[in-house]
Amino acid sequence: MQNLDVISVNLWQILISLINLALLFFILKKFLFKPVKDVLAKRQREIETQYQAAQASQAEADESRAAWEEKLATADAEADAILQNAAESAKARGEKLVNEAQLRADGIVRAAQAEAELERKKAADGIKREIVEVSEALTEKMLKREINSEDHRALIDSFIEEMGEGND
Numbered sequence: 019m020q021n022l023d024v025i026s027v028n029l030w031q032i033l034i035s036l037i038n039l040a041l042l043f044f045i046l047k048k049f050l051f052k053p054v055k056d057v058l059a060k061r062q063r064e065i066e067t068q069y070q071a072a073q074a075s076q077a078e079a080d081e082s083r084a085a086w087e088e089k090l091a092t093a094d095a096e097a098d099a100i101l102q103n104a105a106e107s108a109k110a111r112g113e114k115l116v117n118e119a120q121l122r123a124d125g126i127v128r129a130a131q132a133e134a135e136l137e138r139k140k141a142a143d144g145i146k147r148e149i150v151e152v153s154e155a156l157t158e159k160m161l162k163r164e165i166n167s168e169d170h171r172a173l174i175d176s177f178i179e180e181m182g183e184g185n186d
Contacts, residue, residue: 150174 154170 146175146178149178 150171153174
């Protein structure tokens with residue numbers, strides 16, 4: 019048979035190894051685990067602080083974006099109002115110019131009508147004079163005598179007026 023000393027279990031050795039292991043565990047826990055745990059906790063706090071700062075920045079950015087969108091909508095509304103006012107102003111000015119032009123045109127037409135009426139009256143007076151002169155000459159030849167010019171004009175004027183009243 020072989021020797022079992024090599025495989026034997028030494029209780030004292032196991033007990034010393036367990037004590038060494040427990041001692042090593044407590045030393046590592048005291049000097050290594052706590053500092054690492056503190057470093058991890060510190061890092062966790064820093065990450066949470068940065069996360070909170072990022073959330074605050076995001077909320078501020080959302081608030082700023084909402085404010086700018088509101089300002090943009092207000093600016094669009096103001097621009098629309100300005101354009102509307104400008105269009106209304108241009109339309110009113112156009113209507114005013116058209117009305118002024120119409121008044122001027124009406125004045126020109128009235129002046130032209132008055133001038134035409136004056137010319138018609140002048141022409142009618144001229145025709146009357148010519149008729150008076152022609153009829154005077156004719157009557158003088160017919161009667162072979164002289165008639166007072168003023169009497170003759172009065173006679174012809176009354177005749178023309180009667181003719182004019184008959185034509186109207």
